[in-house]
Amino acid sequence: MPRQITAFSNPLIKRVRALREKRHRREEGLFLAEGLRILTEAADCDILPEYIFFAKESAAHPLTQRLVDAVEAKGGEAIETDRDILSKLSGKDNPQTVIGVYREFDTSLARIDRSASDIWIVAQSLRDPGNLGTILRTGDAVGGGGLILVDDCVDPFSVEAVRATMGALFTQRIATARWEEFLLWLRTGPGQLVGTSLKATHDYQAPRYAAPTFLLVGNEAQGLPAAYEAECDLLVKMPMLGSADSLNVAVATAVIAYEVLNQRRAR
Numbered sequence: 001m002p003r004q005i006t007a008f009s010n011p012l013i014k015r016v017r018a019l020r021e022k023r024h025r026r027e028e029g030l031f032l033a034e035g036l037r038i039l040t041e042a043a044d045c046d047i048l049p050e051y052i053f054f055a056k057e058s059a060a061h062p063l064t065q066r067l068v069d070a071v072e073a074k075g076g077e078a079i080e081t082d083r084d085i086l087s088k089l090s091g092k093d094n095p096q097t098v099i100g101v102y103r104e105f106d107t108s109l110a111r112i113d114r115s116a117s118d119i120w121i122v123a124q125s126l127r128d129p130g131n132l133g134t135i136l137r138t139g140d141a142v143g144g145g146g147l148i149l150v151d152d153c154v155d156p157f158s159v160e161a162v163r164a165t166m167g168a169l170f171t172q173r174i175a176t177a178r179w180e181e182f183l184l185w186l187r188t189g190p191g192q193l194v195g196t197s198l199k200a201t202h203d204y205q206a207p208r209y210a211a212p213t214f215l216l217v218g219n220e221a222q223g224l225p226a227a228y229e230a231e232c233d234l235l236v237k238m239p240m241l242g243s244a245d246s247l248n249v250a251v252a253t254a255v256i257a258y259e260v261l262n263q264r265r266a267r
Contacts, residue, residue: 002078031157041167049100058097117145118211125219133164134250146173195232
């Protein structure tokens with residue numbers, strides 16, 4: 001049966017609230033996810049939180065009850081609380097009525113099975129959690145295998161990033177690596193590395209993309225370093241007919257990812 005916690009001074013509340021900081025997430029190996037939709041998405045992927053906090057008024061919702069039952073059946077703990085506590089945990093004035101505490105995933109490249117999908121996204125020095133979330137959702141939409149974060153990227157387990165993924169964090173594989181490590185891994189098996197660059201001569205719709213395609217996008221402000229572009233099998237760009245010289249990195253990723261998908265569908 002769920003227990004009740006309504007005191008801010010409770011040690012578990014303090015411990016979970018600290019997960020909003022990267023240092024504590026690393027120490028604990030845990031992260032927060034908010035909202036019935038995201039937690040249900042995770043459960044549909046057979047991923048359950050170690051703790052589930054829920055507001056009293058949401059207890060009667062069938063999805064909440066299903067989650068609570070599943071968490072307790074797996075040995076996790078369900079905790080009924082109030083919105084003030086949930087606000088303290090999430091850092092939001094108007095919090096979701098359900099919050100889960102999950103074990104961080106293994107983000108090693110060894111976890112990536114490149115044969116699982118024809119489309120993979122690789123982001124270098126991605127800094128914005130909203131862009132990370134949109135890119136993961138794009139990967140999910142095109143049937144991609146996942147996202148490989150290269151070099152110093154935003155933490156995919158931050159509260160803001162998890163929120164932005166809208167559940168795609170649980171449907172997509174995620175790996176983190178330094179550039180040299182990723183390149184060595186990539187060249188040990190099949191895979192075409194396609195970079196996006198304003199210096200490219202190929203329109204993004206002109207080439208035939210080989211499977212699996214690893215779509216490499218760069219930092220929001222600086223794009224890909226020249227040395228990284230030089231390692232690509234192919235560089236492509238999109239036509240820019242207005243005064244802007246580039247698109248948001250998540251938008252550009254979506255445009256090219258759908259071109260890769262459409263080529264696969266046409267075969």
